[in-house]
Amino acid sequence: MPKSGFIAKNISKTVSSGLDILKDIHFSVPARKTLVLLGPSGSGKSTLLRCIAGIENYSGTMVYEGQSLPHMEKGAIGLVFQNFQLFPHKTIMENLMLAPLLKGGKKADILKKAYELLEHFGLKDKVDAYPHQLSGGQKQRIAIARSLMMAPKILLLDEPTSALDPEMVNDVAALLSDIRASCELLVIATHELRLAEKIADYVLFLDGGFVAEMREASDFFKDPHSDRAKKFIANMH
Numbered sequence: 643m644p645k646s647g648f649i650a651k652n653i654s655k656t657v658s659s660g661l662d663i664l665k666d667i668h669f670s671v672p673a674r675k676t677l678v679l680l681g682p683s684g685s686g687k688s689t690l691l692r693c694i695a696g697i698e699n700y701s702g703t704m705v706y707e708g709q710s711l712p713h714m715e716k717g718a719i720g721l722v723f724q725n726f727q728l729f730p731h732k733t734i735m736e737n738l739m740l741a742p743l744l745k746g747g748k749k750a751d752i753l754k755k756a757y758e759l760l761e762h763f764g765l766k767d768k769v770d771a772y773p774h775q776l777s778g779g780q781k782q783r784i785a786i787a788r789s790l791m792m793a794p795k796i797l798l799l800d801e802p803t804s805a806l807d808p809e810m811v812n813d814v815a816a817l818l819s820d821i822r823a824s825c826e827l828l829v830i831a832t833h834e835l836r837l838a839e840k841i842a843d844y845v846l847f848l849d850g851g852f853v854a855e856m857r858e859a860s861d862f863f864k865d866p867h868s869d870r871a872k873k874f875i876a877n878m879h
C-alpha cells in the first residue's frame with residue numbers, strides 16, 4: 643500500500659431496501675495517475691464515484707495524500723455526471739461561473755478563467771448559448787470545463803463517451819490526457835474498452851459491488867485474472 647495517493651478501505655454501501663451495492667472495497671492509486679473503473683452494468687461504478695464525490699453515504703474510509711476525503715476543501719473533488727447536469731435555464735457562461743461565485747471567488751478572476759477554459763475547449767463562441775443549443779459532445783466539454791473551474795485535485799468522470807459516437811474515442815482520449823495535466827487524479831467510469839486502454843494507468847474491475855481485480859492497466863489488458871474480467875474483455879473486443 644502506498645502512503646501517498648488515494649487510499650480507499652472497507653468501502654461498503656447498503657441501500658434502504660437492504661441491498662448491498664458496494665461490498666468492502668479496498669484499493670489504492672498513486673497521485674498523478676488515471677484510474678479507470680470497469681465492470682458490467684449495475685456493478686457499482688457510478689455509486690463508487692458518487693461516494694468519492696461525497697454525495698452518497700457510505701461506510702469505510704477514503705484518504706487522499708494523507709487527508710480524509712470529507713475534510714478536503716470544497717471543490718477539491720469534481721464529478722462530471724453521465725448526463726452532464728448543466729443548468730438548462732442558464733447560459734454556458736452562467737453555468738461555468740455559478741459554483742466558483744458561490745464559493746466566494748472574485749468575479750473578474752472567475753470570468754477570466756471561464757474564458758480561458760472555453761477557449762481551450764474550442765467553445766468560446768458558446769458563451770451566451772444555452773445547453774439545449776449544444777451538441778452532446780459540446781455539452782460534455784462544457785460539463786468538464788465547469789468542473790475544472792473549481793480547480794479540483796480529483797476529477798471523477800462518469801461515462802465520458804456516453805454522448806459521443808465511437809469515432810470520437812480518440813478525441814476524448816486526447817481531451818482526457820490534457821485534463822490529467824490540470825488535476826492530480828482522474829477517476830473514470832467507462833464501458834468503452836478502447837478508451838480505457840488508451841488512458842488508464844490502473845484498472846479497478848467491479849463485479850456485483852465487489853472488486854474483482856485492481857491492477858496496473860497494461861497487466862490487466864494483457865492478462866486479466868478474474869473470470870468475469872476475461873469474459874467482459876472477450877465480449878467487448
Ligand SMILES: Nc1ncnc2c1ncn2[C@@H]1O[C@H](COP(=O)(O)OP(=O)(O)OP(=O)(O)O)[C@@H](O)[C@H]1O
Nearest residue numbers: 657658661663681682683684685686687688689690
Ligand atoms: N439509490 C439507490 N437505491 C437503490 N439501488 C440503487 C441506488 N443506486 C444504485 N442502485 C443499484 O446499485 C447497483 C449499482 O448501480 P450503479 O449505478 O453504481 O452501477 P454502474 O456500474 O454504474 O452501472 P452502469 O454501467 O449501468 O452505469 C445497481 O444494481 C443499482 O440498481
Ligand SMILES: [Mg+2]
Nearest residue numbers: 687688689831
Ligand atoms: Mg453507471
